Amino acid sequence: RELTGVDRAAIEAACRRFTGAIEQRPPMHSALKHQGRALYEYARAGIEIERPARRVHIRALDLVECSPPCVILDVQCSAGTYIRTLAQDIGAALGCGAHLTALTRTAAGGFSLEQAHTLVDLEALDPSQRQALLHPADCLVAHLPAVQLDAADAEALCQGRSVAHPE
Numbered sequence: 001r002e003l004t005g006v007d008r009a010a011i012e013a014a015c016r017r018f019t020g021a022i023e024q025r026p027p028m029h030s031a032l033k034h035q036g037r038a039l040y041e042y043a044r045a046g047i048e049i050e051r052p053a054r055r056v057h058i059r060a061l062d063l064v065e066c067s068p069p070c071v072i073l074d075v076q077c078s079a080g081t082y083i084r085t086l087a088q089d090i091g092a093a094l095g096c097g098a099h100l101t102a103l104t105r106t107a108a109g110g111f112s113l114e115q116a117h118t119l120v121d122l123e124a125l126d127p128s129q130r131q132a133l134l135h136p137a138d139c140l141v142a143h144l145p146a147v148q149l150d151a152a153d154a155e156a157l158c159q160g161r162s163v164a165h166p167e
Contacts, residue, residue: 008066014093015061015073016067018086023053027085056081070101110143 009118028051030041055079064108065072075098084100091098106113122130153163 006068006096010094011066011068011071012063013151014090015063017093018090019058019061021057024056024082024085024089026051027082030082037098045097054080058086071098074106109140153159 015038026039028048029040031038031040033039034049039049039051050113050115056076058075058081059078060074060076062074063071064074067122073087075081075086077083077086087098087100104113117133122133125133149163149165153165156163
């Protein structure tokens with residue numbers, strides 16, 4: 001549809017409405033399960049499943065480039081946010097519709113795109129150089145608080161069982 005009346009100010013205003021805690025309905029083309037099957041399997045079969053909205057958090061939604069009909073946004077969000085759905089919701093709020101033509105995840109789990117290496121780059125390195133690029137496994141949980149456990153609780157946790165702990 002035509003973008004009549006949709007300018008930078010309108011897009012920025014719409015983005016502000018989608019910042020913070022929002023309710024988002026997961027798309028049918030997602031890996032969420034319904035009765036043991038991924039939703040995308042139902043979607044491919046032409047079956048629509050009712051999907052309750054979920055609360056997600058958009059920490060920041062910044063307009064990087066605005067050349068309607070093309071817009072580039074930088075989104076900082078909680079896990080479980082569907083960016084394609086966010087684009088559709090913003091387009092609906094603007095009254096013109098919207099969809100993604102590209103999506104780049106620039107950070108996840110404490111890692112950024114700047115820390116990434118391409119397979120081509122890695123293949124060009126000898127094994128010791130590749131090994132030197134690896135981070136220690138505990139960096140994956142470095143953001144979590146340390147918890148002191150007694151030997152029995154530590155063993156239970158290592159076996160995948162829950163342990164009661166005040167933290």
